[in-house]
Amino acid sequence: MYARGLLKDEKIAPCYEFGAFSIGKAEGITGTGGRQLILSGIKISNVQLHEQNFPQELPLKLLSVSGMGAGHLNISRQGVDFKDLQFKEIAGCFPSGYLDQGDHCFSFSSLMLEGNYRRGQGAELAVVRVNGITLLSPSGEELVHGESITLSHLLFTDTEWRFASGEATHFHFFERNPDSLDFDRHRWMADFKSLWVEGLSYYRPKKTLTIGFIDFLRPRFILLRDLSGKFPVARKINELRGFGGIDTFVFREKGSPPLLYHLGDLYLKHGTFSWVDYQDEFRARLPVRDINFNLSDLSNLAEHPLR
Numbered sequence: 001m002y003a004r005g006l007l008k009d010e011k012i013a014p015c016y017e018f019g020a021f022s023i024g025k026a027e028g029i030t031g032t033g034g035r036q037l038i039l040s041g042i043k044i045s046n047v048q049l050h051e052q053n054f055p056q057e058l059p060l061k062l063l064s065v066s067g068m069g070a071g072h073l074n075i076s077r078q079g080v081d082f083k084d085l086q087f088k089e090i091a092g093c094f095p096s097g098y099l100d101q102g103d104h105c106f107s108f109s110s111l112m113l114e115g116n117y118r119r120g121q122g123a124e125l126a127v128v129r130v131n132g133i134t135l136l137s138p139s140g141e142e143l144v145h146g147e148s149i150t151l152s153h154l155l156f157t158d159t160e161w162r163f164a165s166g167e168a169t170h171f172h173f174f175e176r177n178p179d180s181l182d183f184d185r186h187r188w189m190a191d192f193k194s195l196w197v198e199g200l201s202y203y204r205p206k207k208t209l210t211i212g213f214i215d216f217l218r219p220r221f222i223l224l225r226d227l228s229g230k231f232p233v234a235r236k237i238n239e240l241r242g243f244g245g246i247d248t249f250v251f252r253e254k255g256s257p258p259l260l261y262h263l264g265d266l267y268l269k270h271g272t273f274s275w276v277d278y279q280d281e282f283r284a285r286l287p288v289r290d291i292n293f294n295l296s297d298l299s300n301l302a303e304h305p306l307r
Helices: 232-240
Strands: 002-004 015-017 021-031 034-050 063-076 079-094 104-118 122-136 142-156 160-175 188-203 208-217 220-225 260-277 284-299
Touching (some): 160 232, 188 232
Antiparallel strands (some): 002 015, 021 034, 188 208
16 A cells, blocks of 8 residues: 655655554544544564665665554544554664755654644644664664653643653663774773653743753763874764764754753763873873763853852
8 A cells, every 4th residue: 555745845755665454443533523433453474665766785675574563543634632642663764854954864663652733733642652772873883772762741832842750761772893992891883771851841932941850860972083183972972963974063054043951950970081092192092981971050041050
């Protein structure tokens, strides 16, 4: 079964391909909001998205899902409500123009959502749970691997996105060469055991990020400067943003307003950091073990001075 483009941008109009599907029950009712279609026990296999001008050099197709299902869907003119909406074995690459100007490739072992979407208002999700997370470079190199992310009360609108709480567990960033110095302690350029965040919101018109609380457990980092004086992590970060071949840090475009931020409290526990420098004649190495600290009111807003 095929369907053509559901996205607003005429330049982005993928074809949707579906395998076998079944619906346990379907009924139509008329309520205060008009006619509603209620579906339950939905199962769909082998969902594929195709784009006619899709870049062939990317390592994955636009999007593939081995299976999806929903315990309950309520569809109306205002939008859709869903319970136990699940996706299995998701993989794909979103080329430049889908999200931003970068190429973004990823795979998830599973994704579960519960909430609703309202036309002209956005999405409000009570629960979002993602497992088996892998992020790839545009050339197919694995950059990030994580065990799981769970978010509660997530809201997406045209101007704001926020969530009440979120947890990420067992993440690894940018695997290093086994011959690298300090590889026995730092197989990855960065990793952490768990990250807990409360009260995060981002207001797009003013580029304002607010975070109430962060609890960061066992983060480990290594910062290395090579013989040319450059930092390899810069290239990896740019690849994660979807841009290959850039080996310098690019924080924001010239002329764009800076990000405004306020962090209420940060608790970092049992962290590790190593500085390694190859640039000069002799190697420099500075390890710092068991880092523990608390920060309150970290901000670049005048009304929130650091204390």
